[in-house]
Amino acid sequence: DQQVKQNSPSLSVQEGRISILNCDYTNSMFDYFLWYKKYPAEGPTFLISISSIKDKNEDGRFTVFLNKSAKHLSLHIVPSQPGDSAVYFCAASDKGTYKYIFGTGTRLKVLA
Amino acid sequence: GAVVSQHPSWVICKSGTSVKIECRSLDFQATTMFWYRQFPKQSLMLMATSNEGSKATYEQGVEKDKFLINHASLTLSTLTVTSAHPEDSSFYICSAGLAGLYEQYFGPGTRLTVT
Numbered sequence: 001d002q003q004v005k006q007n008s009p010s011l012s013v014q015e016g017r018i019s020i021l022n023c024d025y026t027n028s029m030f031d032y033f034l035w036y037k038k039y040p041a042e043g044p045t046f047l048i049s050i051s052s053i054k055d056k057n058e059d060g061r062f063t064v065f066l067n068k069s070a071k072h073l074s075l076h077i078v079p080s081q082p083g084d085s086a087v088y089f090c091a092a093s094d095k096g097t098y099k100y101i102f103g104t105g106t107r108l109k110v111l112a
Numbered sequence: 113g114a115v116v117s118q119h120p121s122w123v124i125c126k127s128g129t130s131v132k133i134e135c136r137s138l139d140f141q142a143t144t145m146f147w148y149r150q151f152p153k154q155s156l157m158l159m160a161t162s163n164e165g166s167k168a169t170y171e172q173g174v175e176k177d178k179f180l181i182n183h184a185s186l187t188l189s190t191l192t193v194t195s196a197h198p199e200d201s202s203f204y205i206c207s208a209g210l211a212g213l214y215e216q217y218f219g220p221g222t223r224l225t226v227t
Contacts, residue, residue: 032214034214036218041203041221041223042220042221043116043118043205043218043219043220043221044156044205044218045218046218049214089155089156093214097161098144098209098211098212098213098214099146099158099161100146100156100158100207100216101158102148102155102156102157102158103155104154104155105154105155
């Protein structure tokens, strides 16, 4: 079963606008969440993370929101830039194992 | 962030042969290393977790006799794909971390093609 899901396989956004990528999880033991950006045939690049004791974390153009009751997190990118075009993965971890369970990915395309 | 390298970056091998992939943490001593596999247009799937000096823990459905993992030092882990078959063709990515911490630092990946 897929414990971490990204229900939108793709998303297109105009340059300068906000990109919102969503992620849902089922395991209530997850207590740390991350977002990664990935290009084909490359390793993932860390973007931002959030602990379950917070509901928001911000780093420059990237903000992650966590709604624990809904088991949902989202990544906001504003303003979106063409260089943001890539596949974005959310990942979840728990204090027992520190393993990452990755979501299914969302391909973001930012149109110039 | 910390730097993790993988070697080789890509490899082509014939069916039935074995291939070794190295993962090195270049600027810190990694107590834990993780191995992932990614098939085209799919997610990264964790294969195994290895702690330095002990046997790797494999995820359900991953054959430990086929994917041999060695983590003999704090800076090097190796994944050996034994008797490779075309269905093992994939993108293999390692990451390195420290025990008790969430952060993992990812390598650039290795593309394996089995003909």
